[in-house]
Amino acid sequence: MKVSKLLIGLFAGALSLAAYAQQPIVIKFSHVVAADTPKGKAAEMFAKKAGELTKGKVKVEVYANSTLYKDKEEMEALQLGAVQMLAPSLAKFGPLGVKDFEVFDLPFIFSDLDALRKVTNGAVGKQLLAKLEPKGIRGLGYWDNGFKSFSLNTPIKTPADLKGKKLRIQSSKVLEEQVRALGGLPQVMAFSEVYQALQTGVVDGTENPISNLYTQKMHEVQKHLTVTDHGYLGYAVIVNKKFWDGLPADVRAQLEDAMEQATRYANQIAKVENDGALEAVKKSGKTTVYVPTKEERLAFKKALVPVHQKMEGRVGKEVIQAVYKDTGFKPDSL
Numbered sequence: 001m002k003v004s005k006l007l008i009g010l011f012a013g014a015l016s017l018a019a020y021a022q023q024p025i026v027i028k029f030s031h032v033v034a035a036d037t038p039k040g041k042a043a044e045m046f047a048k049k050a051g052e053l054t055k056g057k058v059k060v061e062v063y064a065n066s067t068l069y070k071d072k073e074e075m076e077a078l079q080l081g082a083v084q085m086l087a088p089s090l091a092k093f094g095p096l097g098v099k100d101f102e103v104f105d106l107p108f109i110f111s112d113l114d115a116l117r118k119v120t121n122g123a124v125g126k127q128l129l130a131k132l133e134p135k136g137i138r139g140l141g142y143w144d145n146g147f148k149s150f151s152l153n154t155p156i157k158t159p160a161d162l163k164g165k166k167l168r169i170q171s172s173k174v175l176e177e178q179v180r181a182l183g184g185l186p187q188v189m190a191f192s193e194v195y196q197a198l199q200t201g202v203v204d205g206t207e208n209p210i211s212n213l214y215t216q217k218m219h220e221v222q223k224h225l226t227v228t229d230h231g232y233l234g235y236a237v238i239v240n241k242k243f244w245d246g247l248p249a250d251v252r253a254q255l256e257d258a259m260e261q262a263t264r265y266a267n268q269i270a271k272v273e274n275d276g277a278l279e280a281v282k283k284s285g286k287t288t289v290y291v292p293t294k295e296e297r298l299a300f301k302k303a304l305v306p307v308h309q310k311m312e313g314r315v316g317k318e319v320i321q322a323v324y325k326d327t328g329f330k331p332d333s334l
């Protein structure tokens with residue numbers, strides 16, 4: 001009797017151990033934008049591919065729209081291992097102490113996505129991701145959103161139209177200086193709070209790629225949007241380094257494959273998504289969209305490019321020069 005009880009116990013134990021061994025590895029992927037944005041869609045694509053390629057060994061749970069954490073908190077959560085994966089905008093690494101990342105925030109530094117790609121796919125992109133390692137973070141790749149535009153309740157045609165306006169920005173010293181260069185008042189605020197701040201007049205306006213503006217319904221509380229395309233907003237997909245290094249090597253390789261596919265997808269859809277969002281904003285009739293003339297855009301450029309030199313001390317002359325070299329940007333030839 002005793003022996004058979006023991007055998008049953010052993011058998012049950014073995015069964016539960018086997019069940020435990022089959023539990024999927026869960027990756028919590030948190031982000032702050034809507035699910036139907038370039039980042040939101042790419043995160044879902046990664047989740048799907050990760051499940052397929054690992055044959056269910058990994059389950060990626062995507063939490064959109066700041067449902068788990070807001071901007072600053074999500075970085076802390078990743079470092080503590082409360083979430084395993086994020087895709088914060090590149091502006092969000094400065095506050096972490098990796099100031100070189102603010103090179104991506106410099107206004108007009110990338111003339112187009114090809115110029116940007118030369119940096120993210122090249123040595124500078126790699127070196128920047130490597131700087132995250134001492135923070136317990138592994139960088140897996142760069143995902144686009146797109147170029148930012150200014151919005152307000154009053155028309156924007158010249159830099160002077162932003163004078164005295166309270167503009168919401170991400171927590172970046174470069175973006176702060178950018179708003180000051182226009183005579184505006186920078187207001188740092190979490191992304192999830194922007195809609196309400198615009199609605200209640202806590203801030204007058206903001207800057208964002210149109211996909212973010214539209215999916216957060218900011219166009220319902222902003223009467224004017226000018227397609228200034230004055231700066232880039234993209235993401236680095238990052239994981240908790242300890243978690244990543246602790247994965248079985250075969251699983252990690254499958255996830256790297258999934259990430260490569262998701263990255264390709266992200267960078268294919270971002271421009272299309274932003275173009276679609278711009279059309280949707282126009283169609284809504286709630287915001288007047290203005291596309292500046294070449295001369296008007298040049299006036300913004302002239303007002304904002306001096307920010308590069310002004311922020312050299314913060315961002316680092318070396319990284320700025322390296323980006324100029326990759327992209328062919330010449331600050332003196334405007």
Ligand code: LMR
Nearest residue numbers: 032033088089170191212
């Ligand atoms: C913002 O805070 O404006 C952006 O970083 C949001 C995002 O993740 O695109």
